[in-house]
Each structure stands twice: as C-alpha cells, then as structure tokens.
Amino acid sequence: MSDTMTVAVPRGAMFSETLDLLEGLGRDVSAVRSNDRKLFFPEAGLITMRPSDVLTYVSSGVADLGITGKDVLMEHNGGGVYELFDLGYAACRMVVAAREQDREEVESRMRELGTLRVATKYPNVAKRYFAESGRQVEIVEVKGSVELAPVTGLADAIVDLTQSGATLSENGLVVLEDMSSSTARLVANRVSYNYRSDEIDEFLGEIRQHLNF
Amino acid sequence: MDFPGIPEGTKDALPEEMRALRQITDRLRHQFEQAEYGEVYTPTVERQSTLALGDRSIADGAFKLLDEHGEVLVFRPDMTIPIARVAASSFASQAPPLRLYYQAHTYRDEGGRPSEMLESGVELLGLAAPTGTVEVLGLLCGCLDAVGLLDYRIGIGDATIYPNLLASIVPDLDQRKRIMHELSTLDFVGLEREVRAADLSPQDAELLIELPRIRGSSAVLGQDLDPTATGLMQGLRKLDDSLPDTVRSRAIYDLGLCRRPGYYTGTIFEVYDPAWSGPVGGGGHYDDLLGRFGRLMPAVGFSLHIESLHGALYDEGRKK
Numbered sequence: 001m002s003d004t005m006t007v008a009v010p011r012g013a014m015f016s017e018t019l020d021l022l023e024g025l026g027r028d029v030s031a032v033r034s035n036d037r038k039l040f041f042p043e044a045g046l047i048t049m050r051p052s053d054v055l056t057y058v059s060s061g062v063a064d065l066g067i068t069g070k071d072v073l074m075e076h077n078g079g080g081v082y083e084l085f086d087l088g089y090a091a092c093r094m095v096v097a098a099r100e101q102d103r104e105e106v107e108s109r110m111r112e113l114g115t116l117r118v119a120t121k122y123p124n125v126a127k128r129y130f131a132e133s134g135r136q137v138e139i140v141e142v143k144g145s146v147e148l149a150p151v152t153g154l155a156d157a158i159v160d161l162t163q164s165g166a167t168l169s170e171n172g173l174v175v176l177e178d179m180s181s182s183t184a185r186l187v188a189n190r191v192s193y194n195y196r197s198d199e200i201d202e203f204l205g206e207i208r209q210h211l212n213f
Numbered sequence: 214m215d216f217p218g219i220p221e222g223t224k225d226a227l228p229e230e231m232r233a234l235r236q237i238t239d240r241l242r243h244q245f246e247q248a249e250y251g252e253v254y255t256p257t258v259e260r261q262s263t264l265a266l267g268d269r270s271i272a273d274g275a276f277k278l279l280d281e282h283g284e285v286l287v288f289r290p291d292m293t294i295p296i297a298r299v300a301a302s303s304f305a306s307q308a309p310p311l312r313l314y315y316q317a318h319t320y321r322d323e324g325g326r327p328s329e330m331l332e333s334g335v336e337l338l339g340l341a342a343p344t345g346t347v348e349v350l351g352l353l354c355g356c357l358d359a360v361g362l363l364d365y366r367i368g369i370g371d372a373t374i375y376p377n378l379l380a381s382i383v384p385d386l387d388q389r390k391r392i393m394h395e396l397s398t399l400d401f402v403g404l405e406r407e408v409r410a411a412d413l414s415p416q417d418a419e420l421l422i423e424l425p426r427i428r429g430s431s432a433v434l435g436q437d438l439d440p441t442a443t444g445l446m447q448g449l450r451k452l453d454d455s456l457p458d459t460v461r462s463r464a465i466y467d468l469g470l471c472r473r474p475g476y477y478t479g480t481i482f483e484v485y486d487p488a489w490s491g492p493v494g495g496g497g498h499y500d501d502l503l504g505r506f507g508r509l510m511p512a513v514g515f516s517l518h519i520e521s522l523h524g525a526l527y528d529e530g531r532k533k
Contacts, residue, residue, distance in 0.1 A: 001487035061490030077324060080491070083400045185402060190492070191485045194368045194465045197428050 001061055001192060002042075005199050008058055008066030010051035013163070014184050017089045018067050022046075025206045055079040055187070064192035065200065070182035071161050075122045082193045084204060085186040088211065090163075094125060096177040097168050098157040099150050106156050106176065110135065119149030119158045126159040129179050147171040222275065222327035230523075234331065237360050237519055237526070238316050241333045244356045245314040250335050253313050255295035261285040266505045267294030268474040275320040275327035288320035291474065293499065293514055296336045301506035309339020309510055316519075334496065334516030341511040342498055343452040346480050349496065349513050350460050357484065360522065363529055365486045365493075367463045368428070369452070370470025372477040372497065374445045375425055381441050382417045396425055397471040425469025433466050452480060476502045484517070488528035493521040 009018050009032070019029045031041055032048060039048050047063055054068035058081050066081075069090060073079055096118075098106050110116050119140040120126045130137045140155050142148075149155040151171055161182060162168055165175065186207065188200055219225065226234065245252070264272040264287055274287035289295055292315045300311055314335045321328055335352060337345050350367065357365050375396060379389050388411045395403035401422075408421045420439050427433050434450045437443075449466060456464065465485075472481040472495060481497030496515030503510050 059490065061487075078398050078400060080324070081399065083402050086402045189490065190399070191487065191490060194428060194467060194485055195366060195487055197465065201426075 001064065001189075001195065004042075004045045005065065005192075005196055005203070006045050006047060006063045008054040008063035008068075009046050009048045010054050010067055010069075010184075011048050012051055014051060014067065014069065014090045015048075018184070021067075021087065021089075021207070021210070024210045025203075055081065058187050058189050061189045061191055064189055064196055065203065066187050067184055068187060069161075070180075070185055071122065071125070073185060073187070074125050074180070074182070077124065079187075080190065082188040082190065083185050084188055084200075085207060087184040087186060087207070090182075090184040092161045092163045092182045093175075094122070094159065094161055094179040094182060095168075095175045096129075096157055096159055096179065097150075097162075097173040097175050099172050100174045101172075102150065102156065103174070103176070109156055116157060117155040119146050119155035120160060121146060122159055122161075125179075129159070147173060220276075220327070222323075223329045233523055233527075234519055237523060238331075238333055240359045241356050241517070242314075242316065244352065244359050245335060248312070248335075248352050248355075250312040250314040253296060253299060253315055254317065255289070255292070255299060255315075257288060257318070258286040259289050259295055259298075261287045263298055264290065264294055267297060267502055268476050271321065271474045273322065275322045275329075289317075290321045291319055292317055292332060292334065292516065293336060293474075293476070294502070296514075297499075297502045297506050297512070300336075300338050301503055301508035305508060310345075311336075311338040313338070330521075331519040332516045333519055334494070334514055336512060336514035338503065338512045339510045340513070341500075342448060342479050342513070343455045345511060345513040346452055346498060347455045347457075347460075349515055350482065351457060353482075353484070353494075353496075353515050354460050354463060356517065360526065362486060362493075362522065362526060364488070365463065365484055365525075366465050367460070368465050368467045368470055368483045368485055368492075369449070370467045370472075370481050371446075371449050371479060372472065372481050373448075373479060374442075374468060375471075377445050378424065378442055379421065382413060382421060383411055385411070392421070396469060397473075399471075401426065428465055428467040428469070431461060431464070431466065433468070448479060472497060480513070482515070486525040486529070488532070489521055489525035491521070493525050494518055 019033060022029050028044060032046060051068050052072050054066040055072050055076055057063040058066040059079050071094060116137045117140055118126055118137045119142050123139045123141045126139055146158045146160045147167060149158055261272050271290040274290045276288040278286050280286055296313055304311055316333045318329055319332050337349050379392060383389050392404060392407045395407055405422050408418050424442055431453050434446055434453055470481055476499045477497040478500045479498035483492040483495035486493055494515060494517035498513045500511040503512055
C-alpha cells in the first residue's frame, strides 16, 4: 500500500467513461488523456491497465481501488476483493452464440455426442453456466477474437461478452442464450477497505453524488 | 531432464528463510509461554467425520486419504477443531479455563487451490466474552509487537449481528441465505440487489444495505441506529469498554465483517497490515463448538499465518 490512495483504471472499452467519471469527481486526468504510452501516474494516484488486470492489481494491494467489469469478477469468483458499487456504464451481456446455420447442429451434437465444444475467454463462467443447467461441455480457451472459433470450426458455440451484438452479427453469429449482464464495478482491496475506510467512503460518496444515486 | 516438482500450494524453505520464520515462531512461543499457555500438537490427519462436527464447509480440506477401513482422513484444515476435540477428551477432567497454543501446518482449499501454511495461535477455553476476548486480543497485539510488526490494525466484528438483524427483518429463509451469501463473498452490489428484491419497507432495506458498510474507530459503535441493530451491537460495545488502550488504538470496528469457517458465534477479528495484501491472521469466539464434542463451554482464539506475517515484516522493513 502506498502513501496516497491508488486507483486502477481500465484501458479499452471502459477507459473514456472511467476518465470522464474521475474528471467529474474533480480529479486531474489530463496527463492520462494526453499520454497513450505512459501507464503509471503516481502524482494522480492512477495506474492504467487492461480491465482483467485491474482485479490482480487490487487483490494484490498495489491499487487500493479499481474499476473493472462484472464479467472479470464473475470469471474469478469475486477475486477476493470488495465489490462496492455498480457504476452502470459499459453495459454488456454475457451470451451463448453460434452461427445462424448451426442452430440445429448445436442441438443435435448435444443430443448425440453428449457434449459441445465452446470457445471462450471466460472458461470459469462458461463451465459454471453449463454445469448449472446440467450440460457437459468441452471448453476451448482462446485469448482473443472468439467469433473466429465457430466460423472456422474450432468450436460449435461461444460464450462471450457483447455490447451491441454488432461484432457477433458481422461474423454471422446469433445469440442462443442470454446468460447474465455486466457493467463497470468499483472494487476495493480487503486491507485497504478497512485501513483507508475514510478515504474510500469519501470517494464512494463523491461517486454516488456525481451519478445521482 | 525433468525436475521432480512439489504438490501445488506447497513450498520448500531454505536456511535463510527458515531462520527468519523460526525467529518469528520463537518470539511468538515466548509470548504464549509467558502468558501461561501450554503447547499442544495433534495428528496431521483427522477423521473427516470429526472435522465435519466442527464445520462441514471445511471438512473437505485440501488433501485427503483413506485408511485401511475405508475411513476418510483429511489433512487438518485448521487447528481449532482438533484442539476442541482434545479439550473434550484428553483434558476432560481439567477445570477451565484451559490455555493452549500451537505451531503447526494446516492445509486449506483457498478458492479451488490447495494451500499448506504454517499457523501459530492460541485457544482460550472456558472464559466467556468479553473477558476471554480481551485476554486473547491483548495477547494478539503483544505477539505482533514482539515480532516487530509496526502498522497493523485489528478489524473487529461480530458474527451474530448481521444474521440476527436479517432474521428480525426477513422472514424467508432462502432470501436470508441469498443475502448472507452476497455479504460473505464481499459483494455489496449483490447484497443491495438481493435486499431490494426482498420487498421490505424502505427503512429496513436501507438498514440492511448500510449497516454492513459501517466501519471505523470506537465511535461507530455509538451511532444512532435502529433499536434492534443497537441492541445487537451491545456485545461489541461491552468489548470496546473493556479493551486496554493499546488494543483499542489498533481496532477498526467492521459491522459487515464475515469470517470462515462457520463455527464463530460472537466477536470475530482479522489482522491487517498495509504491507500485506490480505489478513495475516484472525480469530474469534466459537461458543458452540466444544459442545459438539461433549464439553460445552465458551471459547475464543486466534491464529497467525507465519509466512504472511514474515512477508509483511519484510515489506515493512524495506520501506523504513
């Protein structure tokens, strides 16, 4: 834990809305906005990183607070951090999708082979979801462009996060099942949550006020 | 050539690390002996049925084996349950209070991963709250001072406050279970969602959502809350009144604090240090546990994770 409170900020889809939020709270984020390559801004108490790393930095205590997607928290079973607040933005859905023409193929495979090949960046979420509905699946973990898997025959279906569905339909995929929804969440390290309770509650209070909660 | 590895969640310790770990455990041992606690050692494996008497949720442990009769043996997930067993059998004729300590390895499943850790701690059997709690918290702070940890704080809560408050407001057992699940997984967003779904009066919903977020110095115990909640906080207020300043100055009262295993029945606490990412130890009251082994009496204890404590000491030392 450093002397000043440190916030882990996700780059990527949540980046600009997170910076808008921090700016709305009166933080100076101009250095972050104007510099694409720099990642660590100690004077502003900010570290920028990919959303899935936010959880790692917060649970290890390098950052006291962080902003990350519910999808990341679900994949890591909460990650041992406090989930303090639903920030509401970066709204997405976690879905099962497949090629339109494979709709029947997916069902008959499940029936006749007793299993399904599912490509995903969220192996734990996918495993849990199918297990809870009594279906056995074979998880194929990929690191990017999950849409490619059913198109090329690597998998029968995918489990992925979608915002508008545009990427899915561009690749000829349709939503078969709606699993859950995800938004940006404010998370806190377990030790910081108590050790810095005043600062964290003040920050949370500012956010509530800013977002009119 | 492939190197022969070691099981996941375990590690080897070489002389330099061992020397530092021994220095910590020697200092702790000295504190325990000074306070007239006696050391006990119990088998590395316990019958699963014994552990399940203590807490079903940890009885699966991290490593298991079968004996020749087909009985499931589990590498002990904690030392509290074995000591409760000992207190009710080997010590059955000795009048309470019993003061026992241990330094031993335990084996727990930490979120799907097995983990072997060296734990050092005490169990004080036969003294009710707050007398026993005050003694144990005083000893805990004395131990942390003795090993040289500087900036630690003790998070203190009560395992009964939230469940009892919930029971007084939410009649449906399934709804209560769902709300408790969110709290114990540290998910305040989920907690709020489940409370709102329970169709309560706005005041009750607000209380259930806000109370577990309250934490801070002794002052938080004097807050003007709903009469039921205020009544439930009686135990913590009594404890705070009895604590010496050396302990009170380290205390952070946390009304939403949850702690596994599930055998706690009153005050619970955890040790935090800014140089370490998670608790370096903790404990609490477990007044029902000994009764399950046939010798009902109040009990309280703590354990410290020696490797985490060592890590915190190392990082604190580097910053100075």
